[in-house]
Amino acid sequence: MPVIEVTNLHKRYPGKVAVHDVSFSVDEGEIFGILGPNGAGKTTTVESVIGLRKPDGGTISVLGMDPVRDRDRVRTRVGVQLQQSELPERMKVREALSLYSSFYPDPLDWRELADQLGIADKLGTEFRKLSGGQKQRLSIALALVGNPEVAVLDELTTGLDPQARRDTWEVVQRVRDRGVTVLLVTHFMEEAEFLCDRLSLIDDGRVVATDSPTGLIARVDSGTRLRFRVTGPFDEAVLTDLPCVTGVRRTGPQVQVAGTGELLPHVTAALAAAGITPADMRTEHTTLDDAFLALTGRKLAG
């Protein structure tokens, strides 16, 4: 049985439809992503999943329960980290952790949790004096302190610098390693690609596709591309004669080769045979950005 099952979710606000038709299901122990541009309906979807909003249509089941009707029981077993939720300015990290752990019947040891999240040295610091990354870690800690079976994390690395973002990703992986199922909402392609076992691409309130990151990329794979620099004259026929090459484009010293299959070894061998030494050889991969663009005709923001 899936841990989270959303079927034909529909949600309107006065004057606009936030979610047209969203369905997906999350299996136990996986990191499931919801990826889409800002305004696609991601936050409304998770708010409905945790029972903060009542759907106008469709059904949602979390751990076999209705998140609106079984509100308290769902909240006890699902930890949530939402965007734009702060703490009182002068509340200390220690006070927040100890207070929130008292809300749950079987909480984790919050000191250990603080240690794992790297905020153990900030226990005496007031919320307003924490950096963005520290606030985010505390937020994750508060979502996990109740020892949940499911963690819902919404845009958890927005506003973090690249290093803090990497660190947070590691934290999420460790959370999953403890057996927690993670529902991750993001508009960062890299984040989804790095963390998610499976994900749904959402655009304009609808699910465009659901698959593993590699599966999504494979759907739109336009072949392989190589890029390198060559100084001096060089006959393009050396490359166009190769069966795996479908196109060569040259702009000054820059050469771009498109093809299929094992492009890199064949091209390097052909160049070597012709006595040409390429510089800065790079393989370009199709990304989730390309997949999103191909599936929706739109670019992912950010």
Added chain:
Amino acid sequence: MNRLARITAAELRLFLREPMTVVFGIALPPLLLVIFGSIPSFAAPDPDLGGQRFIEVYAPALIATSLAMLALSSLPTILASYREKGVLRRLATTPVRPGFLLTAQVVTHLLMALLSVVLLLAIGAIWFDLALPANALGFVLALVLAITAVFAIGLLIAALATSGRLASGIGSLLFFPVAFLAGLWTPGPTMPEFLRNIASFSPLGAGSQAIKAAWAGGWPQPLHLLVMLGFTAIAGFAAARWFRWE
């Protein structure tokens, strides 16, 4: 109940960490009593006040001022900023209902109001020979109604203000007329007759006159009690109707 007690304890600690509200909400009224009580002419019977001492006349206005500070300024500012910054939203994702936080804040401010009143009574009685309220039951009745009236107004501000800054602005704007009519600048008999009649229809004008009557041993006028009940009912109903969690 255990959760509510823990949240209240946490909010109480946060309240005491904010120097401005502690000074103006709790410490200032007893401090003003100490200052005026230490001025010999204010501590002696004054023929202009019908033979009463200034501090006797002033004490009810000081109680009212403390209530106004806590209920109109501090309480709505904190609640509106909790909503604005998503503190309530975060709590809504836990097994605890955000209503607990609202309750904890009201309880915190109530305790602080009572602390201020007790300090004022104790300091007055110990150092300035200020008699305790002669009609204790009437005093408690007047105090309770004054508290419910201004707290209802404070909750209404919190319901209507979309940000902590706006709530703070509305609160300060209301504080001055409310404290003025309660007699902070012209206490007791020094307030002109026509102004006192107007003040009878304000929450703390009615409150301080009712407190004063009970302090002297009489009973508050029914009009004053009705005015306070009216503010409690109307503002309380409106606050409950318009309050939003986000």
